[in-house]
Amino acid sequence: MVRISRWHHDHIWDPTHECMDPEQLRQLQLERLQATLNRVYKNVAFYKKRFREIGFVPEDDLTDLDDIKRLPFTSSEDVSNSYPYEMFAVPLREVVRVHSSSGTMVNPRVVGYTRQDLKTWSNLVARILTSAGVTADDVIQITFGYGMLTGGLGIHYGAELIGASVLPTSTGRTERQIKIMKDFRTTVLVSTPSYALVIADRMDELGVDPKTLSLKYVVCAGEPWTEEMRQEIQERLFALVTDNYGISEVIGPGVAGECLERAGMHIQEDHFLAEVIDPSSGEPVPPGELGELVLTTLTKEAFPVIRYRTGDLCRIIETPCACGRTFRRISRIEGRSDQVVVIKGVNIVPERIGDVLEKIKGERPPYQLVAIREGHEDHLEIRIAITEALFYDKMREQRALVDVMRQKVANFIGITPRIRLIENRSLRRDEKGNVILFIDERKLQ
Amino acid sequence: MVRISRWHHDHIWDPTHECMDPEQLRQLQLERLQATLNRVYKNVAFYKKRFREIGFVPEDDLTDLDDIKRLPFTSSEDVSNSYPYEMFAVPLREVVRVHSSSGTMVNPRVVGYTRQDLKTWSNLVARILTSAGVTADDVIQITFGYGMLTGGLGIHYGAELIGASVLPTSTGRTERQIKIMKDFRTTVLVSTPSYALVIADRMDELGVDPKTLSLKYVVCAGEPWTEEMRQEIQERLFALVTDNYGISEVIGPGVAGECLERAGMHIQEDHFLAEVIDPSSGEPVPPGELGELVLTTLTKEAFPVIRYRTGDLCRIIETPCACGRTFRRISRIEGRSDQVVVIKGVNIVPERIGDVLEKIKGERPPYQLVAIREGHEDHLEIRIAITEALFYDKMREQRALVDVMRQKVANFIGITPRIRLIENRSLRRDEKGNVILFIDERKLQ
Numbered sequence: 001m002v003r004i005s006r007w008h009h010d011h012i013w014d015p016t017h018e019c020m021d022p023e024q025l026r027q028l029q030l031e032r033l034q035a036t037l038n039r040v041y042k043n044v045a046f047y048k049k050r051f052r053e054i055g056f057v058p059e060d061d062l063t064d065l066d067d068i069k070r071l072p073f074t075s076s077e078d079v080s081n082s083y084p085y086e087m088f089a090v091p092l093r094e095v096v097r098v099h100s101s102s103g104t105m106v107n108p109r110v111v112g113y114t115r116q117d118l119k120t121w122s123n124l125v126a127r128i129l130t131s132a133g134v135t136a137d138d139v140i141q142i143t144f145g146y147g148m149l150t151g152g153l154g155i156h157y158g159a160e161l162i163g164a165s166v167l168p169t170s171t172g173r174t175e176r177q178i179k180i181m182k183d184f185r186t187t188v189l190v191s192t193p194s195y196a197l198v199i200a201d202r203m204d205e206l207g208v209d210p211k212t213l214s215l216k217y218v219v220c221a222g223e224p225w226t227e228e229m230r231q232e233i234q235e236r237l238f239a240l241v242t243d244n245y246g247i248s249e250v251i252g253p254g255v256a257g258e259c260l261e262r263a264g265m266h267i268q269e270d271h272f273l274a275e276v277i278d279p280s281s282g283e284p285v286p287p288g289e290l291g292e293l294v295l296t297t298l299t300k301e302a303f304p305v306i307r308y309r310t311g312d313l314c315r316i317i318e319t320p321c322a323c324g325r326t327f328r329r330i331s332r333i334e335g336r337s338d339q340v341v342v343i344k345g346v347n348i349v350p351e352r353i354g355d356v357l358e359k360i361k362g363e364r365p366p367y368q369l370v371a372i373r374e375g376h377e378d379h380l381e382i383r384i385a386i387t388e389a390l391f392y393d394k395m396r397e398q399r400a401l402v403d404v405m406r407q408k409v410a411n412f413i414g415i416t417p418r419i420r421l422i423e424n425r426s427l428r429r430d431e432k433g434n435v436i437l438f439i440d441e442r443k444l445q
Numbered sequence: 446m447v448r449i450s451r452w453h454h455d456h457i458w459d460p461t462h463e464c465m466d467p468e469q470l471r472q473l474q475l476e477r478l479q480a481t482l483n484r485v486y487k488n489v490a491f492y493k494k495r496f497r498e499i500g501f502v503p504e505d506d507l508t509d510l511d512d513i514k515r516l517p518f519t520s521s522e523d524v525s526n527s528y529p530y531e532m533f534a535v536p537l538r539e540v541v542r543v544h545s546s547s548g549t550m551v552n553p554r555v556v557g558y559t560r561q562d563l564k565t566w567s568n569l570v571a572r573i574l575t576s577a578g579v580t581a582d583d584v585i586q587i588t589f590g591y592g593m594l595t596g597g598l599g600i601h602y603g604a605e606l607i608g609a610s611v612l613p614t615s616t617g618r619t620e621r622q623i624k625i626m627k628d629f630r631t632t633v634l635v636s637t638p639s640y641a642l643v644i645a646d647r648m649d650e651l652g653v654d655p656k657t658l659s660l661k662y663v664v665c666a667g668e669p670w671t672e673e674m675r676q677e678i679q680e681r682l683f684a685l686v687t688d689n690y691g692i693s694e695v696i697g698p699g700v701a702g703e704c705l706e707r708a709g710m711h712i713q714e715d716h717f718l719a720e721v722i723d724p725s726s727g728e729p730v731p732p733g734e735l736g737e738l739v740l741t742t743l744t745k746e747a748f749p750v751i752r753y754r755t756g757d758l759c760r761i762i763e764t765p766c767a768c769g770r771t772f773r774r775i776s777r778i779e780g781r782s783d784q785v786v787v788i789k790g791v792n793i794v795p796e797r798i799g800d801v802l803e804k805i806k807g808e809r810p811p812y813q814l815v816a817i818r819e820g821h822e823d824h825l826e827i828r829i830a831i832t833e834a835l836f837y838d839k840m841r842e843q844r845a846l847v848d849v850m851r852q853k854v855a856n857f858i859g860i861t862p863r864i865r866l867i868e869n870r871s872l873r874r875d876e877k878g879n880v881i882l883f884i885d886e887r888k889l890q
Contacts, residue, residue, distance in 0.1 A: 084628050093582055095610045098629065110629070115608070137538055146591030146598075147615035148625075153591075163560070165540045170592035175856050180593075183529050184543065184555070411620050 013130035013162075014123065017270045018325045025326070026065060028270055032298035034062050040304050043089040046082055047306060068273065068296065073282065073307045076109060076340075079249055083107035090114055090302050099150045099248055102346050102414040111150075111248055112302040118157065120299055124254030124268050125158020131259040131266065131323070132242040133188075133217045136163035140188040141181060143195060144222065144345075146170045150252030151222060151345070155190050158254065164188070171195075174202045185214040192345050193225040193233060193241075197376030200236040210238040221246060221253060222345040224333055243332060247310050249303075250295045256330055264317040264329030271299050274330070275307070276316050279337035287316045292337040293330065311338045341438050343371050343380050344415050350437040353382065356412050360404060361389045366435050368427050373442040380417040382409065385424035458575035458607075459568065462715045463770045470771070471510060473715055477743035479507050485749050488534040491527055492751060513718065513741065518727065518752045521554060521785075524694055528552035535559055535747050544595045544693055547791050547859040556595075556693055557747040563602065565744055569699030569713050570603020576704040576711065576768070577687040578633075578662045581608035585633040586626060588640060589667065589790075591615045595697030596667060596790065600635050603699065609633070616640075619647045630659040637790050638670040638678060638686075642821030645681040655683040666691060666698060667790040669778055675707075688777060692755050694748075695740045701775055709762040709774030716744050719775070720752070721761050724782035732761045737782040738775065756783045786883050788816050788825050789860050795882040798827065801857050805849060806834045811880050813872050818887040825862040827854065830869035 012018050020028070037058035040047040050072055051058070061067060078087075084100075084107075085092060095112040102108065113121065134140060140159045146152035152170055159166045167184055169177055177199060180186065189196065196218050203210060218233055218241045225243075233241045244257035245265050255272055256265035267274045276291040277284055285291035293310045297303075313336065317329040341348045350369045358364040366385040371378060384390070384405070392398040402419045410416040427435045457463050465473070482503035485492040495517055496503070506512060523532075529545075529552075530537060540557040547553065558566065579585060585604045591597035597615055604611045612629055614622055622644060625631065634641065641663050648655060663678055663686045670688075678686045689702035690710050700717055701710035712719045721736040722729055730736035738755045742748075758781065762774040786793045795814045803809040811830040816823060829835070829850070837843040847864045855861040872880045 092584070092610055093608075096605050096608055097611050097613070098584075099613075100625075112610070118605075139537070139543075147613055153613060160541050160563075163541055165537055165557070166542050168542075168544075168592050168598060173856055173859070180545075411618055414618070 011130050011133070011135065012323075012325065013127040015324075018127060018131075018266070018327060020270065020326055022326055025269055029273055029298060030062075030065055032270075033065065033068065033273060033296065034058060036296070036298055036300075036304050037062055037306070039089055039301075040306060044087055044304075046078065046087055065273070068275075068307065069284075071307055073294065073309050074305050075309050076249065076311065079109040079111075079305075080107045084110040085112070087305075088112050088302055089304055095302050097153075099153075099252065100148050101248060102149060109249055114301040117251075117301050117303075120271065121154060121251055121254055122157040122161045124251065124271060125155055126161045127268065128244050128254050128257035129155075129158055129162055129164075129188075129219065131257055131325070132219045132244070133240065133260055134159065134162060134164055134219070138162075138164040138187045138216075139167065139185055139214070140164045140190060141167040141169055141177070141184070141186040143169055143171060143177060143189065143191040149345075150246065150248040154246065154252035154254060155219075159190075174198060175206070178203055178206060178208055181215065182208060182213060187214050188217045188219060189215060189237070189239070190219045192222040193220045193229050194223060194344075194373075194376050194378055196220060196233045196237060196241075197229065200233065201375050203236075210236065213238070215239040217242070219244065223342050224335060227332070245312075245330065245333065247295070247308075247312070249305055249308055250297060250310070251300065255295065259321065259323040259325060261322050263321060264331055266321065266325050266327040266329050269327045272296065273298060274316070274328070276314065276330075279313075287318045290315055290334060293333075309337075311336050311340055313337055339437075341369065341371065341440075343378050346413055346415050348380070348413055352412070353409060356408050357384065357405065360401075360408060363387065363389045365390055366424055366427055368435055368437055368439060370439045371442050378442060380415060381420060382417045383420045383422050383427060385427055386421050387424070390421065456575050456578070456580065457768075457770065458572040460769075463572060463576075463711070463772060465715065465771055467771055470714055474718055474743060475507075475510055477715075478510065478513065478718060478741065479503060481741070481743055481745075481749050482507055482751070484534055484746075485751060489532055489749075491523065491532055510718070513720075513752065514729075516752055518739065518754050519750055520754050521694065521756065524554040524556075524750075525552045529555040530557070533557050533747055534749055540747050542598075544598075544697065545593050546693060547594065554694055559746040562696075562746050562748075565716065566599060566696055566699055567602040567606045569696065569716060570600055571606045572603075572713065573689050573699055573702035574600075574603055574607055574609075574633075574664065576702055576770070577664045577689070578685065578705055579604065579607060579609055579664070583607075583609040583632045583661075584612065584630055584659070585609045585635060586612040586614055586622070586629070586631040588614055588616060588622060588634065588636040594790075595691065595693040599691065599697035599699060600664075604635075619643060620651070623648055623651060623653055626658060626660065627653065632659050633662045633664060634660060634682070634684070635664045637667040638665045638674050639668060639789075639818075639821050639823055641665060641678045641682060641686070642674065645678065646820045648681075655681065658683070660684045662687070664689065668787050669780060672777070690757075690775065690778065692740070692757070694750055694753055695742060695755070696745065700740065704766065704768040704770060706766055706768050708766060709776055711766070711770050711772040711774050714772045717741065718743060719761070719773070721759065721775075724758075732763045735760055735779060738778075754782075756781050756785055758782055784883075786814065786816065786885075788823050791858055791860050793825070793858055797857070798854060801853050802829065802850065805846075805853060808832065808834045810835055811869055811872055813880055813882055813884060815884045816887050823887060825860060826865060827862045828865045828867050828872060830872055831866045832869070835866065 041058050094114050097113040100108040100110040144151035218239050221244045230241050242258040246253035246255045256267040258265050273296040275294040279292040293312045312333045315331040368383050370381040405419050486503050539559050542558040545553040545555040589596035663684050666689045675686050687703040691698035691700045701712040703710050718741040720739040724737040738757045740753050757778045760776040813828050815826040850864050
């Protein structure tokens with residue numbers, strides 16, 4: 001089924017770095033880490049305080065990469081608490097782009113980029129796309145959301161740097177996406193894995209035969225997925241599918257990506273220092289074992305992060321890769337270490353939904369979130385127990401309340417949930433009788 | 446109420462060109478026009494055929510700018526008929542970006558950009574934004590749609606070139622837009638005029654005092670509007686409002702823009718040749734008189750257009766401007782010369798909606814489009830006569846049909862209409878008894 005030749009395997013965007021001697025890489029990492037730590041110590045009050053608390057002076061105390069283990073982790077709450085600009089390491093005047101999370105925390109996590117950061121980012125995405133087979137000859141359709149989230153614009157700049165013909169279709173309107181894919185002769189589709197399958201379903205309905213398309217590659221990211229899903233996308237869209245990894249707080253897309261060997265995602269180790277830890281103890285786990293990915297930026301100017309806990313569970317792969325790249329790899333993201341739920345690429349903290357509901361009538365109703373997959377499309381259903389305050393005699397008023405709830409939650413998280421009012425005893429509970437805040441009915445594994 | 450100083454008036458992005466001697470400008474235009482005509486004659490079959498039909502050989506027959514009047518106009522249908530890539534003047538390999546209209550024609554109008562075109566575009570938008578007061582110190586919030594339409598990404602690249610801090614918020618989620626405006630200390634808002642008023646309304650509801658914001662400028666475009674709306678936005682958002690003009694087939698945003706004198710929009714005459722014609726005769730109208738704007742690109746590589754009929758009605762202003770720029774200006778766009786209806790920045794041809802409805806049940810029902818303004822938000826209502834084929838006994842089935850109609854139309858034009866089924870005789874008709882296809886209840890004038 002694969003239309004590409006081995007020839008593509010030789011394509012490497014930046015062989016000087018991507019095929020670096022490991023010893024030299026460690027030296028480069030050390031120098032860059034020292035520079036980064038000096039910078040945050042000098043420019044970011046948050047880190048200065050943290051470092052001082054443990055008596056850590058970067059220029060004296062960092063002589064080996066392992067010294068980083070003395071430093072405390074940075075959490076998503078730390079970033080959220082520094083809203084909006086407190087963790088920026090340069091004045092706002094030098095910042096040319098601001099992105100943020102969709103705001104499911106009390107405050108969204110805001111990140112900034114200098115002109116140099118945007119260049120770095122574009123280069124990293126160009127590496128990822130090149131390793132996934134993309135060249136200047138390709139027509140690349142980007143179905144990630146453009147806007148405050150980093151997905152769309154992140155991939156866009158990298159694709160443009162390569163010189164591919166970029167179709168910035170952004171999200172939604174599947175029928176139109178398919179028409180564009182067909183008429184514009186798209187060769188590369190960038191999407192979440194589940195949306196790739198939504199497209200495949202819709203093609204079936206419309207009677208579009210994927211073999212008549214020009215599609216060669218599907219570049220996937222943005223949510224947990226499985227090897228079975230990859231196989232299904234490959235077979236149904238008749239194209240080769242690769243995985244890649246990004247996270248806004250670290251840079252966005254471009255942190256790590258699979259080459260065409262598809263045996264784990266190469267971490268861009270000259271720009272990011274990766275650790276995998278036991279989420280409860282914080283101690284490193286051995287290569288090959290599952291743990292939480294922790295990342296430190298080595299070159300970011302506007303928004304460096306030190307030992308950022310991504311919440312994403314994966315394994316480090318140290319065996320050499322046939323592609324020639326020397327960077328270590330991470331396995332597919334196998335889940336989350338925290339309360340965060342990912343639906344349609346949006347991170348949701350179930351607790352925060354309660355805050356939104358509470359504001360509406362001044363009372364926090366019992367509720368639970370349910371992730372549902374219909375066909376290949378994910379939906380969020382919120383089940384809310386009918387309490388005195390939420391109950392109306394008149395159907396019209398009841399429906400108006402549901403509309404308000406849907407609207408307020410949609411405003412908050414950026415996707416529109418289904419709201420179901422149910423009796424309190426119908427909410428699913430754990431063995432202690434507590435309402436289970438989140439039920440995943442998508443059966444990913 | 447104005448917070449800015451006269452000092453800003455001196456800011457000109459590219460004084461060498463923007464303040465050019467008119468005689469030199471005409472010489473530059475002539476050289477660039479010759480190069481453009483030679484290029485399209487050589488590379489675009491559509492123009493070659495057109496030119497041959499009238500025996501026009503660019504290198505012999507163009508010795509004066511006025512010679513362009515011998516050439517036929519290019520229409521939006523011409524662009525639509527060349528779907529998707531037939532009018533591109535370079536191979537697809539050299540195209541790094543593709544945009545398109547929202548597809549309200551049978552085929553959307555597709556345009557492409559080379560790397561050089563993107564540079565030109567960014568520079569033109571940087572000029573427009575600079576003339577509207579924007580500098581590297583600003584925090585600019587872009588509420589235009591990012592994606593296949595040119596508005597969002599067009600402004601984005603220009604703002605980034607200036608070095609402003611760009612917040613790519615894209616459309617929708619007004620409450621979040623306001624939160625961002627407040628918390629991120631936005632100084633420049635880019636939006637359609639009606640959305641600026643939607644934001645003002647919402648601020649009132651939320652109790653946000655615009656005087657507590659950092660907002661200095663609102664940069665408006667994308668739909669017909671009035672001087673009264675400008676005054677209202679200025680007073681309610683406590684910021685200075687300028688108008689600008691762009692059109693995807695020509696380049697996108699950046700064709701013309703007001704300086705802070707706000708006395709008409711300077712046309713970027715070193716890149717575009719502007720004519721204003723009588724829409725029925727095609728003959729030029731004198732300066733100051735209303736006519737249809739016709740544009741010819743002078744530097745575009747991937748997608749040049751010759752005498753493109755924009756359908757937009759305006760006047761040429763030839764009096765000097767106090768800002769020092771020597772480019773002539775166009776007045777506010779006062780309407781359309783054709784069947785195209787603009788709602789929420791989307792161009793809609795009422796006839797085409799009938800095509801969509803016809804496909805659903807195999808019959809073209811009598812229908813009419815109504816543009817409604819509620820508060821400051823525009824809506825599209827489609828009134829459809831209930832015919833035999835569209836009538837169901839069961840409410841549930843009737844509702845399902847309406848849902849399908851809404852969905853199909855939304856897929857086609859990109860905005861979600863309200864569907865109202867009404868009796869045939871309730872549709873408004875003209876004196877001849879024909880159903881009026883479009884009724885504008887927004888009362889713009």
